[in-house]
Amino acid sequence: MNNNKKVIEVSDLTRKFGKFTAVDSISFDVKEGEIFGFLGANGAGKTTAIKMLIGLLSPTSGKATVAGYDVYNQSEQIKKSIGYMSQKFSLYEDLTIAENISFYAGIYGLTDEQINDKTDLLLKKLDLENSRNELIKSLPLGWKQKLAFSVAIIHDPSIAFLDEPTGGVDPITRRQFWNLIYEAAENKRTIFVTTHYMDEAEYCDRVSIMVDGRIEALDSPANLKSKYDSATMNDVFIQLARKNQVKE
Amino acid sequence: MTVVEVRGLTKKYGKKPAISNLSFDVNEGEIFGFIGPDGAGKTTLFRILTTLLLPNEGNAKVLGKDVVKDYKYLRQRLGYMPGRFSLYMDLTVEENLKFFASIFNTTIEENYDLIKDIYSQIEPFRERRAGDLSGGMKQKLALSCALIHKPQLLVLDEPTTGVDAVSRKEFWEMLKRLKEQGITIIVSTPYMDEAILCDRIALIQNGSILKIDTPNGIVSGFRKNLFSIKANNKYDTIKFLESYEFADSVYPFGDSIHYLDIRENLNSNDLLFDLQSKGIADCKVAVIEAGIEDVFMSLMKENRDEQ
Ligand SMILES: Nc1ncnc2c1ncn2[C@@H]1O[C@H](COP(=O)(O)OP(=O)(O)OP(=O)(O)O)[C@@H](O)[C@H]1O
Ligand SMILES: [Mg+2]
Numbered sequence: 001m002n003n004n005k006k007v008i009e010v011s012d013l014t015r016k017f018g019k020f021t022a023v024d025s026i027s028f029d030v031k032e033g034e035i036f037g038f039l040g041a042n043g044a045g046k047t048t049a050i051k052m053l054i055g056l057l058s059p060t061s062g063k064a065t066v067a068g069y070d071v072y073n074q075s076e077q078i079k080k081s082i083g084y085m086s087q088k089f090s091l092y093e094d095l096t097i098a099e100n101i102s103f104y105a106g107i108y109g110l111t112d113e114q115i116n117d118k119t120d121l122l123l124k125k126l127d128l129e130n131s132r133n134e135l136i137k138s139l140p141l142g143w144k145q146k147l148a149f150s151v152a153i154i155h156d157p158s159i160a161f162l163d164e165p166t167g168g169v170d171p172i173t174r175r176q177f178w179n180l181i182y183e184a185a186e187n188k189r190t191i192f193v194t195t196h197y198m199d200e201a202e203y204c205d206r207v208s209i210m211v212d213g214r215i216e217a218l219d220s221p222a223n224l225k226s227k228y229d230s231a232t233m234n235d236v237f238i239q240l241a242r243k244n245q246v247k248e
Numbered sequence: 249m250t251v252v253e254v255r256g257l258t259k260k261y262g263k264k265p266a267i268s269n270l271s272f273d274v275n276e277g278e279i280f281g282f283i284g285p286d287g288a289g290k291t292t293l294f295r296i297l298t299t300l301l302l303p304n305e306g307n308a309k310v311l312g313k314d315v316v317k318d319y320k321y322l323r324q325r326l327g328y329m330p331g332r333f334s335l336y337m338d339l340t341v342e343e344n345l346k347f348f349a350s351i352f353n354t355t356i357e358e359n360y361d362l363i364k365d366i367y368s369q370i371e372p373f374r375e376r377r378a379g380d381l382s383g384g385m386k387q388k389l390a391l392s393c394a395l396i397h398k399p400q401l402l403v404l405d406e407p408t409t410g411v412d413a414v415s416r417k418e419f420w421e422m423l424k425r426l427k428e429q430g431i432t433i434i435v436s437t438p439y440m441d442e443a444i445l446c447d448r449i450a451l452i453q454n455g456s457i458l459k460i461d462t463p464n465g466i467v468s469g470f471r472k473n474l475f476s477i478k479a480n481n482k483y484d485t486i487k488f489l490e491s492y493e494f495a496d497s498v499y500p501f502g503d504s505i506h507y508l509d510i511r512e513n514l515n516s517n518d519l520l521f522d523l524q525s526k527g528i529a530d531c532k533v534a535v536i537e538a539g540i541e542d543v544f545m546s547l548m549k550e551n552r553d554e555q
Contacts, residue, residue, distance in 0.1 A: 017380070041412040042384025085409075087383050120357050141286035141541035164383070166329075168409040168438050171545050182483050196384070196412050197439075202502040221503065232502065234413055241414040 005032040007159055007190050009051065009094060013062035014049050022048045024213030025062065032158075035181065035191045040210030041241040046194045047087055050161050053192075054084050055137030065092050067158055077152075080108075083152035087163040087194075090148050093137040097128055100136060108155035122150050149180055153189065160184060162193040166200065178203055198234035207233070209240050216240050249276040251401055251432040252297065254307030261331050266292040267455040269306065274434060279427055281446030283544060287453040290436045291331055294405050296323040297434070298328040311400060323505050324352065327399030329390050331406045331436075337379035339369055341389055345396060352397030363392040365422040369415065383410040391419075393449060395426075402426065404435040408442065418447050440541035451544060452553050463540055471545045472496070473512075473535060475519060477505040480530035488528055506542055 008030035015023040023045040030036045040046050051057035053066050055075025064071045067081035079248060084090075091100045096111045098119055105115040123129045126146055135192060145165055153160050162181075166174045178200065185191050193204070201207050201221060208218040217240055221233055252274035259266050267289040274280045282290045295301035297310055299319035308315045313322055335344050342356075347357050357531070360367075366388050373381065378389060391407050408416045420442060423433055435446070443449050444463045451458045451466075459466065479485035482505065489498040489507055496508035509519065520533040538546075 042410075042415060044412075047382060103291065164410060167383075168286065168406055168436055171440060171541055172499075172547070172548055174438075178500060179486075186483070196410065196416075198413050199502040203500060213475040220355070237413050238417065241412065 006030065007032045007068075008036075008066050008192065010053070010064045011062060013047075013049065013052060013064050013109060015052060015057065016060045021213050023052070023059075026210070026213075026215045027047045028208060028215060028218055030159075030192060033185055033188045034206065035185050035193065036206045037204030037207035038192060038194045038210070039201055039207050039237065040194075041055070042198040044210040044241075045213045046210060047163055048190070050084075050163055050194070053078075054082055054161055055079055076165055080155070081157055081159065083155070083160040085148050085152045085160070085162045085165050087167070091136045091144060091151065094135060096133045096135055097123070097139070097147065098132040100147070101154070104151045105154050110155065118154055122147075122154075126150060140173075142169045142177070144179055145169055146173070146180060147178065153184060157189070159190040159192060162191065164194050164196065165193060166197060174200070191192075198232065198237055200234040201237070209237060211241060250274070251276050251278075251311060252280075252397050252434070253309040254297075254306070255308075257293070257296065257303050257308055258305040259289075259296060259301065259303050265455050270296065270455075270457055272450060272457065272460060274432060276429050276432055277427055277430050279338060279435065279445070279448045281443050282434070282452055283438075283440070283443050283449055284436075284452035285548065288452045290452060291405055293452075294328070294330075294434070294436070297404075298326050299323055300328075325400045327397065329394035329400040329402075329404045329407050331409070332391055335378045335386060335393070338377060340375050341381070342374040345391060345392055348393040349396045354397050356396065359396055359398050360552075362398055362426070363395050365418055365425075366415075367392040381402060384412055384415065385533065386487045387411050387508040388415070398431075400431060402431055402433045402435075405411055406436050406438065408437060408439060416442065440544060443544070444540050448467065450548070451547060453548060458547060458551055466543055467538060467540055470538045470546070472508050472538070472546065473514060474538045474542055475507045475509065476501070476534050476536045477507055477523075478532045479505065479528065484490040485528055485531060488523075488526065492526075497546065499545060501541075506536075 006029045012025045013023060026049065038046055052059045052071060053064060055071055055078045059071065066078050069077040083148045093141050095103065101119045101122055102115045105118055110118065123132050149165060166177050169177065181191055208215045208222050224236050229237050230236045250273050255271050257270040258268050284290060296303050296308055296315060299322050300313050302316060310322055311325060315322065345356055346492060370385050370388050378386060387410055408419055411419065427433060437443065439469055446463065448460060448462055449466065450460045477485065482500065486500060486505060489495055494509050494511050496510045499506050514537050516533040523531060
């Protein structure tokens with residue numbers, strides 16, 4: 001990272017469902033080109049927060065801008081500036097690989113020529129040239145996820161939101177997926193990613209750890225490990241995630 | 249006692265075998281793990297063992313009964329947690345659990361002890377629709393549902409995918425307690441730190457079992473020299489190593505890089521010297537003992553390369 005431009009700015013962002021507060025007044029910034037790890041226990045509020053940041057869910061209170069746009073009234077602009085991979089799978093199972101690519105490229109307004117070029121480029125990069133006419137449902141999960149990521153950034157967005165992109169993916173493919181992330185970050189794309197694999201937390205420039213709707217810690221992995229006197233991010237996470245229950 | 253006895257089991261979808269000619273045994277009270285990439289055939293195997301799918305060839309005995317002929321007997325005594333959600337998204341958390349208990353003529357109260365560790369974490373939300381739970385909370389509910397009738401054999405297909413690090417630890421402590429009560433457990437997982445907690449593990453790839461052994465046996469059988477490299481610029485170092493002429497494999501590993509070299513008697517000083525001469529200045533190199541994740545990645549890669 002060679003600049004300090006902020007591409008995500010959040011202050012006191014809150015979301016309630018009835019009386020229950022899923023996201024409780026969180027504040028943080030993300031810088032351009034940063035790989036930002038958004039960690040937290042199950043139900044901590046990660047997906048809910050992401051949905052607010054990408055304009056799918058309206059906040060109850062607080063402020064947030066993404067790529068300079070306000071989440072309250074500029075969600076259309078936000079959607080054009082970001083790519084999103086949801087926690088559940090985001091490609092069409094009954095379409096072929098090539099059909100999925102051109103479908104998404106079409107949504108984002110690419111021309112036919114651009115679509116053809118992008119499709120060839122992508123298939124080549126992912127080593128899927130011989131499978132272009134296979135149905136998505138016949139692909140192993142790891143390949144689907146790599147393809148889903150590439151499709152999510154097909155319109156060259158400045159920020160990619162990835163909600164548990166490597167959940168259930170085998171150790172080798174998981175690492176190949178992170179190579180794609182690194183490559184995107186090298187090209188100045190900002191990556192906002194959640195994961196439950198704590199070794200992946202180490203691959204992030206900074207990570208935040210959410211507990212019960214609040215951000216309890218936010219720093220580089222090295223600083224967090226020294227602050228919590230832990231050898232691994234796994235230990236840091238374990239110290240924080242059940243913090244509130246230990247107190248009781 | 250042998251709880252699962254599989255001989256020559258094959259299942260084809262069309263012409264392509266999902267599993268081919270599998271044979272293995274699982275003993276009573278054992279935690280038996282299956283590790284392998286997605287599409288390796290784990291789910292197909294689990295569905296046959298739980299009487300939900302018919303094999304094309306071979307046979308499988310569970311609790312001494314045949315999975316094809318005695319499916320009615322077996323269904324009452326097996327617990328199965330499929331990888332994809334098996335919950336009723338419109339029912340509440342508690343209604344889901346009640347429903348599964350009632351199918352098996354039991355009640356939540358009767359077996360509460362069995363599920364307490366996991367269920368208590370989502371119990372505060374018992375009136376919430378299952379569809380409104382977070383991903384990991386759904387996994388916890390699905391697991392509670394698979395356990396509520398106190399099965400003799402529990403078959404868990406990636407139960408901890410999407411589950412956070414703390415809950416995974418608690419989950420495995422719970423599996424240990426179930427094991428102590430004599431429940432046999434077959435489980436698949438993408439987390440290698442869980443593989444080490446199994447009594448035995450089978451590595452499965454492309455429908456075949458490559459290896460079955462204890463975690464210790466698998467790790468101690470590994471003969472290659474593994475290096476841990478810590479570098480200031482991890483990404484550049486990885487890029488460099490990937491194109492290095494002696495590289496066998498290069499993987500990021502938490503805050504370091506794990507590297508296998510094709511040369512046999514290489515020591516860490518020689519490697520360091522070589523890296524420095526190629527412009528990777530700021531790094532530390534050490535020989536380390538391989539962990540289970542290193543071994544599995546190496547086996548999986550070898551098998552992939554052979555094909
Ligand atoms: N529509 C909804 N109605 C009621 N509660 C909701 C709704 N959506 C989410 N929640 C609750 O908000 C909390 C946060 O959920 P969220 O999905 O954001 O968690 P998460 O951090 O993404 O967890 P995971 O790691 O398991 O994916 C949970 O308690 C969840 O049940
Ligand atoms: Mg989530």
